[in-house]
Each structure stands twice: as C-alpha cells, then as structure tokens.
Amino acid sequence: METVLPFYSPRPERPSFIKSATKESEILGEAGTRETNQPEKMSGAGKTVCVTGASGYIASWLVKLLLAKGYTVKASVRDPNDPKKTEHLLALDGAKERLHLFKANLLEEGSFDFLVDGCEGVFHTASPVSFTAPQAELIDPALKGTLNVLGSCAKAPSVKRVVLTSSVAAVLFNGKPRTPDVVVDETWFSDPEFCKETQNGYIVSKTLAEEAAWKFAKEKGMDMITINPSMVIGPLLQPTLNSSVELILNLVNGAQTFPNYTFGWVDIKAVANAHIQAFEVPSASGRYVLVSSVVHYSQIVKNLRELYPTLNLPEKCADDEPYMPTFQVSQEKAKSLGIDFIPLEVSLKETVENLKEKGFFSF
Numbered sequence: 001m002e003t004v005l006p007f008y009s010p011r012p013e014r015p016s017f018i019k020s021a022t023k024e025s026e027i028l029g030e031a032g033t034r035e036t037n038q039p040e041k042m043s044g045a046g047k048t049v050c051v052t053g054a055s056g057y058i059a060s061w062l063v064k065l066l067l068a069k070g071y072t073v074k075a076s077v078r079d080p081n082d083p084k085k086t087e088h089l090l091a092l093d094g095a096k097e098r099l100h101l102f103k104a105n106l107l108e109e110g111s112f113d114f115l116v117d118g119c120e121g122v123f124h125t126a127s128p129v130s131f132t133a134p135q136a137e138l139i140d141p142a143l144k145g146t147l148n149v150l151g152s153c154a155k156a157p158s159v160k161r162v163v164l165t166s167s168v169a170a171v172l173f174n175g176k177p178r179t180p181d182v183v184v185d186e187t188w189f190s191d192p193e194f195c196k197e198t199q200n201g202y203i204v205s206k207t208l209a210e211e212a213a214w215k216f217a218k219e220k221g222m223d224m225i226t227i228n229p230s231m232v233i234g235p236l237l238q239p240t241l242n243s244s245v246e247l248i249l250n251l252v253n254g255a256q257t258f259p260n261y262t263f264g265w266v267d268i269k270a271v272a273n274a275h276i277q278a279f280e281v282p283s284a285s286g287r288y289v290l291v292s293s294v295v296h297y298s299q300i301v302k303n304l305r306e307l308y309p310t311l312n313l314p315e316k317c318a319d320d321e322p323y324m325p326t327f328q329v330s331q332e333k334a335k336s337l338g339i340d341f342i343p344l345e346v347s348l349k350e351t352v353e354n355l356k357e358k359g360f361f362s363f
Ligand SMILES: NC(=O)c1ccc[n+]([C@@H]2O[C@H](COP(=O)([O-])OP(=O)(O)OC[C@H]3O[C@@H](n4cnc5c(N)ncnc54)[C@H](OP(=O)(O)O)[C@@H]3O)[C@@H](O)[C@H]2O)c1
Pocket: 052, 053, 054, 055, 056, 057, 058, 059, 077, 078, 079, 085, 104, 105, 106, 107, 125, 126, 127, 128, 129, 141, 145, 165, 166, 167, 168, 206, 228, 229, 230, 231, 232, 233, 242, 243, 244
C-alpha cells in the first residue's frame, strides 16, 4: 500500500508552485540563497531536516526559523490542498528554494517514511491540541502517531537526532503539590494514572506519548530530545487560531470572568528557537522544560489592563475559591541550551497586536 502521498515528487522535479529557478538559485543550488553571504547565521546550509505538522502554530515558526538558518525543510501537512494550511508556509523567506511539502497523517503507519528519508534532523511537532476534545480523539494520534514517526526515523540511516515536541503536560501532573516554594524541573514526570484522574485528554495524550517515545528511543539507541513548553503565546503565522493563543483571545474578547488557574507561559519564538538549538547543540540531551513565567490568570488580566487600559477585560474570577497557587520552574537547563526567555508582557503585547491585525477581534 502506498501510504505516503507526497505533495509533489521531491527529486528531481521542482514542485508546481516553485517558479522556474532564478539565476541565483541555479548557480548556488537549493541551499544557496542570498543568506549564504552571512555564513555565521547559516548553520543549516546544505542540511535537510523535516518538520511534522508544519501548518501548526509552533511548527510554522520552526519552519520559518529553519529556513532563515539556511536549512532545506521537508514539511508534512495533512491537507496540502487547503490554502489555510499552506499559503503562510509557502510565503516564508527561503520557501521557494528550500521548503518541500508532503502529505502525511499520524494515523497511517509508514506515512512519514518518505518525509524523514534523507533528513539529518526530525522535528516531530504534530499532535492534536485541544483542551476540551474527548480523550479517545487525542490519544491515538499523539501516542500511535509519535511511535509511527519514530518508527520511520529508526528506518532512516540519515537521521542523526530527533527533537520531539512534548509539553509541560508530561511534566507537572504527578500528584506532587505545586506551591510558590516548589521548583519544577526536568526530573519531574507526569504519572499517567494521575493524569487520567484529571479527566483532561490532552494531558493524558502528551504524557503517554512522551513516555512511549523515551522507551522506543532507548530500545533503538536513538538520539532523541524532548522540548516541553508551557502555554505558548506570541504572534500567529498561520491564519487560524490555535488552542493556546485562544486563551488570550478569550480574555480580550469580552469574557466576563477569568479562570481560577495558574499556568506557565512561554513565547513562541523561544520555543521554536529551542527546537533548533536542541538539534544543533551537540551536547544537548534529555528534556528541556520551557517556561518564561508562572502566573495566575488574574496576573495576565492585570498585565493586559496595564498594556491596554481601554480594553474590556474580565473583572472577576470564575469562582470564589482561593487562587490556584503559583510555583517555580527551573530555567537552568533551557538557558544552558542558549535560550533567551522573552518577558511575558512582551509576549502578551505581541499576541494581542497580532490577533487584532488578523481580525480576530477589534478595539
Ligand atoms: N501551543 C501550546 O501551548 C503547546 C504547549 C506545549 C506543547 N505543545 C505541543 O506543540 C505541538 C504543536 O502545538 P501547536 O500549539 O502548534 O498546535 P496546532 O497549531 O494545533 O498544531 C498541531 C498540528 O498537529 C497536526 N495534527 C493533528 N492531528 C494530526 C494527524 N492525525 N496527522 C497529522 N497531523 C496532525 C495539525 O495538523 P492540521 O493543521 O492538519 O490540523 C497541526 O499541524 C503539539 O505537539 C503540542 O502538544 C503546544
């Protein structure tokens, strides 16, 4: 069975959307672009990597930064005929020369063989993100999908390192108390049984997927790294809303109350950059938890009010219970990878401006 349906044949023809080669690219080849004049920035020149779920929020930024570094990127999307999933990718700098789109689905075994073939690095970001969908819809694509992608990697001799987008969902939920004096770090693992009690299918799906991935990587001797971001915010590249940025839109778009919840938050650019650092830094290993600040929703509302005093923001918490406590998350390991965390207020401002620009709300 042909399980891989490439959007186009990657070699030797060019895809239909790539116009005839410019003089420059004819001379310099696929990796040779204007940026080759800036060798210090072009750590990816001549290297091919792949990104799964490229239409998504995090993956779109990852593809953008990879192209900017000179990488050739093979990217999977579920529906290459949907312009909402592809146009923003094809418009990126370097896309014409070095971005190749393929169709692949997490639930089709072998679907990613063709994608990872010839790649040095594999960034597996695709996984359904919904904080409300039933567990059954999330676990199979997350768990079986991850093993499916890793299976393809194990068969591809070109693959040197796999960077898996996990989540703090696979870190925080183990029954240990989280209070202001507690410091969470990479040694924390969510407990699948405890996760099931949270009744949150997304948390279960990410925990089971990371657990299975580590088991697989160990068995196969695969060089794998996980990136475990907290709630990611910052500008969207794609035209559609994703689940984490939607949390901010809900606040600025007329919500009467804010949830009694405390999250870690992190900027999209730091997250995309961490993926690349995890691939590029030879000594990188294990997991990297990414949290810029841990704050209660009331603090997010306060920051938004300071930034936009005329915005109609919720005044009240959704319940009368004490506020969920904050906790600390160590940034030590992430900083050792060269990650600069962007302050929460900057990320919030960029998120709100971007949502306004894209017409998701007006004020
Ligand atoms: N955003 C956050 O706050 C956050 C925090 C921590 C970790 N993460 C992780 O980061 C990754 C990306 O999240 P995101 O926020 O960028 O989400 P997103 O915008 O919803 O992107 C998810 C991607 O997964 C793809 N996908 C879902 N089911 C699929 C399937 N069956 N086959 C192939 N592709 C499938 C989607 O494809 P379509 O475009 O075709 O739907 C989409 O490209 C996920 O692994 C998520 O768990 C996100």
